[in-house]
Amino acid sequence: MKTVFEHPKALSDVLMHYCPGCTHGIAHRLVAEVLDELGVCGNTVGVAPVGCAVFAYNYFECDMIEAAHGRAPAVATGVKRVLPNSVVFTYQGDGDLAAIGTAETVHAATRGENITVIFINNTNYGMTGGQMAPTTLPGQVTTTTPYGRDVKANGHPIRVCEMLATLSGTAYAERVALNNVKNVMAAKRAIKKAFEYQIAGKGFSIVELLSTCPTNWGLAPTDAMKWLEENMLPYYPLGVYKDIGGDK
Amino acid sequence: MADKVLVKGNEALGEAAIKAGCRFFFGYPITPQTELSEYLAKRFPKVGGTFLQAESEVAAINMVLGAASAGARVMTSSSSPGISLKSEGISYIAGSDLPAVIVNIQRGGPGLGGIQPSQADYFQATKGGGHGDYRLIVLAPNSVQEIVSLTFDAFDLADLYRMPVMILGDGMLGQMMEPVEFPEHSDRVLPEKTWATDTTQGKRKKNIVNSLYIKPDVLEKIVLDRYARYAEVEAKEARAETYLTDDADIIITAYGATSRISRNAVDALRASGIKAGLLRPITLWPFPKAEYQRLAKTAKAFLTVEMSMGQMIEDVKLSIDCSRPVHFCGRTGGMIPTPGEIEAKAREIAASL
Amino acid sequence: MAGKMLLAGFGGQGILFAGKMFTYAGMLEGKNVTNIPEYGPEMRGGTCNCSVIIDENPIGSPLVLEPDILIAMNLPSLARFENAVAPGGKIFIDNTLIDRETTREDVDAYYIPATRLAAEAGIPKLANVILVGKVIRESGICSMEIMDKVLEKVVPPSRQALIAPNKKALEIGYNFE
Numbered sequence: 191m192k193t194v195f196e197h198p199k200a201l202s203d204v205l206m207h208y209c210p211g212c213t214h215g216i217a218h219r220l221v222a223e224v225l226d227e228l229g230v231c232g233n234t235v236g237v238a239p240v241g242c243a244v245f246a247y248n249y250f251e252c253d254m255i256e257a258a259h260g261r262a263p264a265v266a267t268g269v270k271r272v273l274p275n276s277v278v279f280t281y282q283g284d285g286d287l288a289a290i291g292t293a294e295t296v297h298a299a300t301r302g303e304n305i306t307v308i309f310i311n312n313t314n315y316g317m318t319g320g321q322m323a324p325t326t327l328p329g330q331v332t333t334t335t336p337y338g339r340d341v342k343a344n345g346h347p348i349r350v351c352e353m354l355a356t357l358s359g360t361a362y363a364e365r366v367a368l369n370n371v372k373n374v375m376a377a378k379r380a381i382k383k384a385f386e387y388q389i390a391g392k393g394f395s396i397v398e399l400l401s402t403c404p405t406n407w408g409l410a411p412t413d414a415m416k417w418l419e420e421n422m423l424p425y426y427p428l429g430v431y432k433d434i435g436g437d438k
Numbered sequence: 439m440a441d442k443v444l445v446k447g448n449e450a451l452g453e454a455a456i457k458a459g460c461r462f463f464f465g466y467p468i469t470p471q472t473e474l475s476e477y478l479a480k481r482f483p484k485v486g487g488t489f490l491q492a493e494s495e496v497a498a499i500n501m502v503l504g505a506a507s508a509g510a511r512v513m514t515s516s517s518s519p520g521i522s523l524k525s526e527g528i529s530y531i532a533g534s535d536l537p538a539v540i541v542n543i544q545r546g547g548p549g550l551g552g553i554q555p556s557q558a559d560y561f562q563a564t565k566g567g568g569h570g571d572y573r574l575i576v577l578a579p580n581s582v583q584e585i586v587s588l589t590f591d592a593f594d595l596a597d598l599y600r601m602p603v604m605i606l607g608d609g610m611l612g613q614m615m616e617p618v619e620f621p622e623h624s625d626r627v628l629p630e631k632t633w634a635t636d637t638t639q640g641k642r643k644k645n646i647v648n649s650l651y652i653k654p655d656v657l658e659k660i661v662l663d664r665y666a667r668y669a670e671v672e673a674k675e676a677r678a679e680t681y682l683t684d685d686a687d688i689i690i691t692a693y694g695a696t697s698r699i700s701r702n703a704v705d706a707l708r709a710s711g712i713k714a715g716l717l718r719p720i721t722l723w724p725f726p727k728a729e730y731q732r733l734a735k736t737a738k739a740f741l742t743v744e745m746s747m748g749q750m751i752e753d754v755k756l757s758i759d760c761s762r763p764v765h766f767c768g769r770t771g772g773m774i775p776t777p778g779e780i781e782a783k784a785r786e787i788a789a790s791l
Numbered sequence: 792m793a794g795k796m797l798l799a800g801f802g803g804q805g806i807l808f809a810g811k812m813f814t815y816a817g818m819l820e821g822k823n824v825t826n827i828p829e830y831g832p833e834m835r836g837g838t839c840n841c842s843v844i845i846d847e848n849p850i851g852s853p854l855v856l857e858p859d860i861l862i863a864m865n866l867p868s869l870a871r872f873e874n875a876v877a878p879g880g881k882i883f884i885d886n887t888l889i890d891r892e893t894t895r896e897d898v899d900a901y902y903i904p905a906t907r908l909a910a911e912a913g914i915p916k917l918a919n920v921i922l923v924g925k926v927i928r929e930s931g932i933c934s935m936e937i938m939d940k941v942l943e944k945v946v947p948p949s950r951q952a953l954i955a956p957n958k959k960a961l962e963i964g965y966n967f968e
Contacts, residue, residue, distance in 0.1 A: 231638075231640075232637060232638045232639050232640035232641075233637045233639065234637060235507075235508070235635050235636075235637060237504070244650065247646045247648055248646075250644075251638075251644055252637070252638065252644060253635035253636070253637055253638060253644050253645045253646070254635065254644065254645075254646045254647070254648075255503075255504065255507050255635050255646070255647040255648070256534075256646070256647065256648040256649065256650055257500065257503070257530075258500060258503075258526060258527065258530050261496070261497070261500035261503075261527070264492065264496075264497040264498075264500035264501045264503075264504065265500050265501070265503050265504035265507070266504060267490070267497075267501050267504060268462070268464065268500070268501035268502060268503060268504020268505035268506070268507070268508065268512070269504040269505065269507060269508045269635070270504075271462060271488045271490065271501070271504075271505060272462060272488075272504075272505045272508035272509070272510040272512075272636075273508050273636060273637065276636075276637050293493050293494055293496075293497065294493070294496075294497050294500070296493075297492070297493035297497065442818060444811070444814055444815055444818060444824075444826070444944070610827065610853070610854075613827055613828060614825060614826070614827040614853050615811070615814060615825070615826040615827065616824065616825050616826075616853075617818045617824060695852075698850075698851045698852050698853065699851060699852040699854075700851075701849075701851035701852075702851035702852050705851070774854060776856055777851070777852060
């Protein structure tokens with residue numbers, strides 16, 4: 191009998207703590223499938239963030255490190271410098287990566303640190319209950335922008351891929367979305383390419399995954415997908431923002 | 439023994455780290471420890487080491503955490519304001535049971551303070567600095583030669599007890615040149631790093647380096663286990679040096695730079711017939727309590743000398759349970775006490791005995 | 792011979808180099824030595840000084856507060872430190888650059904136009920070493936013989952051509968009457 195679907199070996203066989211309908215589970219699975227397909231799980235070290243994915247260290251079968259809030263790229267740098275032939279990735283949310291960890295993110299990228307960053311953008315701080323994130327859209331209601339994000343008071347959302355694409359050390363930056371099957375397949379291709387670039391020693395790679403947060407958005411999972419399409423895609427266009435190409 | 443060479447404390451520390459097998463350094467420039475970073479930037483490429491200037495002290499200490507997780511001997515250095523920034527990471531390193539060496543070449547504070555030698559980070563080094571129940575082993579050299587030997591010890595102790603070790607110096611020691619010998623470093627027998635996240639290679643179960651334990655009973659057990667290790671450190675690793683203390687009425691006590699100045703004061707006091715001696719803690723944590731308790735039986739008074747408003751003095755009082763008067767002589771803000779000031783204070787005490 | 796020495800001048804006059812020469816001399820003659828510069832923003836073009844102690848016995852504080860020997864290569868340094876010199880101590884003054892004498896009467900003062908002598912000898916950057924030669928002659932803090940070995944230590948291997956001019960400077964200073 192032909193196996194058409196199985197649990198990725200790089201994904202731990204444990205119950206995840208994520209909310210129903212949350213896309214973190216999809217993102218985890220895609221990373222694990224890629225580690226399996228590239229055959230690198232045994233040579234990989236992952237770095238988990240502070241945020242909803244704080245327990246990611248329980249969900250991957252490779253060695254894992256739990257970093258302080260925002261510091262995953264610095265921790266990954268330390269690991270990669272000691273083990274230059276290993277595969278090192280961080281898995282970070284928007285608050286972790288683009289607020290408290292902006293300096294670590296930007297400088298890991300500009301150093302061309304040969305690591306892969308999996309970046310979950312769901313426009314809010316999920317774990318602490320839905321506060322404004324650096325990616326919260328103008329006018330979006332969160333618990334700390336109860337009247338909607340006023341850009342005059344709270345500033346503008348950061349487009350991370352566009353920003354990092356300007357840096358010479360960034361080898362690959364792509365934004366994908368986890369809102370439908372087609373986009374999920376595209377997301378996997380992007381994640382795989384990012385890891386392949388790392389394995390080829392090309393430098394810093396980042397994949398931004400537009401994700402949903404039904405619980406904190408106060409929407410049913412299907413409505414959350416729709417909200418992502420209607421609100422996030424116009425502000426955060428999908429696409430490849432940096433690709434230094436095949437042979438470098 | 440190798441030839442003696444004349445080197446600055448900061449540079450001696452860097453060379454000793456190399457001899458101790460350290461090949462990874464993550465730092466950020468700050469006076470007065472910059473020579474250490476610059477020395478390693480020059481030397482590391484020649485010995486296959488990695489020197490990386492981070493974007494901040496915060497990033498540097500987290501790079502240390504990553505390198506230590508991967509099983510490397512790793513070091514960072516800074517001076518007071520930079521150590522404040524690193525304190526978050528130091529707490530995580532302690533909470534993740536990782537070995538690492540952190541150097542603080544202290545300067546005057548608080549805030550930006552100044553750049554002259556100070557000892558006002560004693561509390562930060564020995565009582566926390568970062569959050570949570572944790573300890574650092576804190577080593578306080580008082581000569582360039584001792585910087586070398588304590589740097590060796592720092593790496594070994596960190597690996598042996600799986601905890602961060604701080605070398606607490608000051609601008610005077612960092613800038614001072616003295617002749618030193620660099621002996622070959624021989625490791626103690628150290629445990630294998632079976633806990634390291636250095637990739638499974640498909641040969642073992644995965645390792646996790648982590649300081650998060652969401653269930654309070656699990657967290658408490660982890661902390662209690664760690665404190666059992668700390669108790670072992672306290673029982674085995676406390677160190678002090680004494681000078682003319684056997685018949686001393688007044689025990690002057692100081693560490694690092696001030697212990698050298700105090701030694702001049704002891705000589706001057708002895709020359710004028712006052713029985714003074716010097717007790718110098720070499721480990722600030724664990725604090726060498728037993729030595730203080732022993733001398734409290736024969737001495738009449740203690741005089742603590744610090745470049746601070748009085749921090750170590752609290753440990754001196756606690757160690758002897760306030761069974762003898764403990765006096766204080768200190769300067770702060772980067773001012774260095776003179777032997778004359780210490781001598782005058784000791785004479786005052788002698789007159790009151 | 793033991794001594795506490797303070798060397799002071801402008802940054803760029805070779806104060807730290809001269810301090811290192813004495814420190815190495817003491818070390819090579821088997822003594823305990825310490826050397827500590829004053830550090831800080833003043834390193835960058837302002838005044839510069841360093842403390843050197845040579846002693847048979849272990850050295851406590853490396854800071855020289857009451858020097859037996861003061862070398863002053865500019866007026867601010869003389870003004871700042873001359874009153875600190877121990878009674879009976881020695882002050883060496885580069886009188887090309889310092890146009891007054893010391894106000895102290897309880898010390899031995901030596902006036903050497905080191906900067907002019909260096910220029911005349913075609914070694915304009917070695918006024919500091921001329922002063923070192925004079926200090927050795929008058930204080931006996933170390934021997935002239937040890938200076939060959941000292942120069943091997945303080946002159947980097949890539950700049951061995953500088954050894955001969957340094958020796959010349961030492962001799963000019965040593966023989967200056």
